[in-house]
Amino acid sequence: MTFANATAIDAAEHPYTARIHDGWDVVGNANGGYLLAIGARAMARAANQPHPVTVSAHYLSPGRPGPVTIDPQIVKAGRRLTTVRATLLGQEKPLIELLGSFSDITRIEGPQRVDASPPDLPPPEECQQVIPDPKVGFPPAMMGRLNLRLHPDDANFLAGKPSGEPLIRGWLKLADDEPMDVFGLLLATDCFPPTIFNANLPVAWTPTVELTAHIRAIPRAGWLRCRFSTRFISGGMLEEDGEVWDESGRLVAQSRQLALTPVA
Amino acid sequence: MTFANATAIDAAEHPYTARIHDGWDVVGNANGGYLLAIGARAMARAANQPHPVTVSAHYLSPGRPGPVTIDPQIVKAGRRLTTVRATLLGQEKPLIELLGSFSDITRIEGPQRVDASPPDLPPPEECQQVIPDPKVGFPPAMMGRLNLRLHPDDANFLAGKPSGEPLIRGWLKLADDEPMDVFGLLLATDCFPPTIFNANLPVAWTPTVELTAHIRAIPRAGWLRCRFSTRFISGGMLEEDGEVWDESGRLVAQSRQLALTPVA
Numbered sequence: 271m272t273f274a275n276a277t278a279i280d281a282a283e284h285p286y287t288a289r290i291h292d293g294w295d296v297v298g299n300a301n302g303g304y305l306l307a308i309g310a311r312a313m314a315r316a317a318n319q320p321h322p323v324t325v326s327a328h329y330l331s332p333g334r335p336g337p338v339t340i341d342p343q344i345v346k347a348g349r350r351l352t353t354v355r356a357t358l359l360g361q362e363k364p365l366i367e368l369l370g371s372f373s374d375i376t377r378i379e380g381p382q383r384v385d386a387s388p389p390d391l392p393p394p395e396e397c398q399q400v401i402p403d404p405k406v407g408f409p410p411a412m413m414g415r416l417n418l419r420l421h422p423d424d425a426n427f428l429a430g431k432p433s434g435e436p437l438i439r440g441w442l443k444l445a446d447d448e449p450m451d452v453f454g455l456l457l458a459t460d461c462f463p464p465t466i467f468n469a470n471l472p473v474a475w476t477p478t479v480e481l482t483a484h485i486r487a488i489p490r491a492g493w494l495r496c497r498f499s500t501r502f503i504s505g506g507m508l509e510e511d512g513e514v515w516d517e518s519g520r521l522v523a524q525s526r527q528l529a530l531t532p533v534a
Numbered sequence: 535m536t537f538a539n540a541t542a543i544d545a546a547e548h549p550y551t552a553r554i555h556d557g558w559d560v561v562g563n564a565n566g567g568y569l570l571a572i573g574a575r576a577m578a579r580a581a582n583q584p585h586p587v588t589v590s591a592h593y594l595s596p597g598r599p600g601p602v603t604i605d606p607q608i609v610k611a612g613r614r615l616t617t618v619r620a621t622l623l624g625q626e627k628p629l630i631e632l633l634g635s636f637s638d639i640t641r642i643e644g645p646q647r648v649d650a651s652p653p654d655l656p657p658p659e660e661c662q663q664v665i666p667d668p669k670v671g672f673p674p675a676m677m678g679r680l681n682l683r684l685h686p687d688d689a690n691f692l693a694g695k696p697s698g699e700p701l702i703r704g705w706l707k708l709a710d711d712e713p714m715d716v717f718g719l720l721l722a723t724d725c726f727p728p729t730i731f732n733a734n735l736p737v738a739w740t741p742t743v744e745l746t747a748h749i750r751a752i753p754r755a756g757w758l759r760c761r762f763s764t765r766f767i768s769g770g771m772l773e774e775d776g777e778v779w780d781e782s783g784r785l786v787a788q789s790r791q792l793a794l795t796p797v798a
Contacts, residue, residue: 323771324744324792326590328617328635330610345621345631346594350794351743353592353631355619357609367609367617369633371592371743378770380795381735383700385765436647471645479615479635480588482746484792486769501649502785505750506642507587509788521766524773526790528588528748530614531644 273415273444273454277307279315285341286312290360292335296410300333302366302478302527303460304412307453309340309358309368314453316342317352317372321452325370326482333358333365345369350378375452375485388515389439389497391421397441398425400463409463416461417443427467436465436500436508441493450494452485458494459483459512459525465500466508466531474534476508481527483512492517506531537679537708537718541571543579549605550576554624556599560674564597566630566742566791567724568676571717573604573622573632578717580606581616581636585716589634590746597622597629609633614642639716639749652779653703653761655685661705662689664727673727680725681707691731700729700764700772705757714758716749722758723747723776723789729764730772730795738798740772745791747776756781770795 276291288311294304310322338360345353351371358366391397397419400409409428420440424433442458444450450458464476495515500508512525540555552575558568574586602624609617615635622630655661661683664673673692684704688697706722708714714722728740759779764772776789 324592326633326744326746328588328609328633330612330617345592346628348594353594355631355633364610367619367633369590369592369619369631375769378794380770380797381737381767383733383735383767385700436649469647471647473645480590480746482590482744482790484771484773486766486771502750502788503645503647504785505639506644507748507750509748521768524766526746530642533644 272448273457277311277453279312281315285339288312288338288340290333290335290338293411293415295412297407298334301412301461302329302481303457305333305358305366306460306481307456309356309366310370310456311453312340313342313354313356313368313370314372316344317354319352319372319374321373321375322456322485323351323371323373323375324482324484325368326480328367328480329478330367331363331365333360336360338365376488384521388495388519391439391441391495394419394441394493398422398428412461415445417445418462424468432470433468434470436469438462438465438468438498440496442496443493449491450489452488455485455489455514455523456483458496458514459523462496462498465498465510471503472534473531476529476531479528479530481525483523483525485523487520487522489516489522490518503531536712537721541575541717543576545579549603552576552602552604554597554599554602557675557679559676561671562598565676565725566593566745567721569597569622569630570724570745571720573620573630574634574720575717576604577606577618577620577632577634578636580608581618583616583636583638585637585639586720586749587615587635587637587639588746588748589632590744592631592744593742594631595627595629597624600624602629640752648785652759652783655703655705655759658683658705658757662686662692676725679709681709688732696734697732698734700733702726702729702732702762704760706760707757713755714753716752719749719753719778719787720747722760722778723787726760726762729762729774735767736798737795740793740795743792743794745789747787747789749787751784751786753780753786754782767795
């Protein structure tokens with residue numbers, strides 16, 4: 271099943287309905303970027319705008335496969351931006367709470383200055399593809415829906431040898447070369463292995479409290495180059511900063527999440 | 535009037551009431567960090583939690599002095615975190631829409647690793663204090679409520695000579711040495727001059743679409759060291775990243791905003 275189908279919305283009635291499909295999970299819980307993509311599709315539909323500009327998600331409960339509902343509420347429909355909030359409900363519980371502003375980003379213009387570059391990566395075929403291992407549950411099932419290839423310097427945690435730096439870089443495509451739209455970029459901001467896997471710290475997982483993604487451009491066809499890094503692990507939390515660049519070398523999305531760091 | 539009084543909430547009835555006070559504005563419009571502090575105080579009260587952990591604000595309409603209402607709605611009261619959304623209404627219009635998670639951050643623990651340092655600043659007395667100029671409206675009135683001292687390398691835009699780098703660093707206190715609490719940190723994330731003032735680009739102002747702030751620790755008494763920088767000016771928008779450190783050298787808040795870059 272394609273990402274487009276796996277995140278499709280039925281907007282015939284309010285609240286909208288959708289479904290958490292099998293195979294987009296990490297040890298049984300739906301990936302946060304996947305849930306965000308479902309929620310944002312519903313919000314964009316309600317806003318009658320094609321693109322999320324900035325959307326924040328607070329993660330409340332793990333999502334399991336099955337039906338969900340989303341109830342987008344227009345907060346303000348402005349000349350350029352439409353602001354929407356929504357709750358994604360599953361199993362009669364709120365799974366994520368969302369707030370975002372939507373627009374047609376191709377119609378917003380301004381000057382250009384970029385003081386950063388895409389991550390320097392060896393060609394995809396020289397990078398380490400992450401393949402799910404159904405027996406162990408790690409790498410997770412979701413990796414079967416993606417073509418994710420890690421920078422060799424950042425991939426040794428897969429063999430139990432973390433680099434020591436909370437940094438993960440790599441190439442990303444959807445499986446079977448499915449085209450990546452702006453909602454796919456939301457998935458991209460949260461589908462890489464957590465940066466903590468490369469830090470030598472007694473933290474086994476980092477449940478996301480909140481993730482904010484900015485969509486800065488529509489990606490060209492092809493590979494995405496992604497970079498996730500963490501500078502601040504303190505007070506029981508960490509931030510993880512993401513940059514997603516397209517094959518033409520343009521920043522297409524930027525993200526930051528705040529996650530808890532429970533001691534393993 | 536103190537910042538504490540200028541952001542006080544009356545929570546006797548729902549919706550809560552507050553007031554946008556004079557003197558916290560930029561050419562007549564209330565500062566975004568000031569509005570965020572009012573909204574977050576109301577949300578924390580409703581959550582019965584002392585600290586914002588992460589809060590996002592979408593800016594909808596300019597705030598003018600006068601009464602406002604805030605209607606915090608609990609989305610989920612969890613074991614550790616309580617998630618709340620709210621609309622701050624003034625002049626019968628939504629001014630900002632808010633979503634945040636609140637907790638007692640002193641009760642969350644975990645490992646520590648920080649790969650960053652506070653900005654290197656000359657002593658406050660060798661930095662450039664920003665003083666309001668009521669005749670021109672710039673620097674804005676709000677600067678009279680703050681003790682804001684810019685790094686000399688970043689302050690020459692005040693004399694019409696931008697540095698060319700979208701970077702602003704400086705020391706911050708509230709006026710009259712009023713103690714800075716976690717809500718003051720929210721103000722801190724949006725009260726510095728915009729980074730664009732140091733870029734040589736035809737952009738006169740950068741209206742905030744969305745700002746997300748993470749509160750990472752309770753600040754010690756004394757000066758805050760702050761750093762605001764921008765790397766991505768593209769597609770009619772820019773991001774501005776903030777770090778707020780306390781006098782003990784600890785990161786106390788981190789922020790990112792997305793703003794529009796209308797051509798002057």
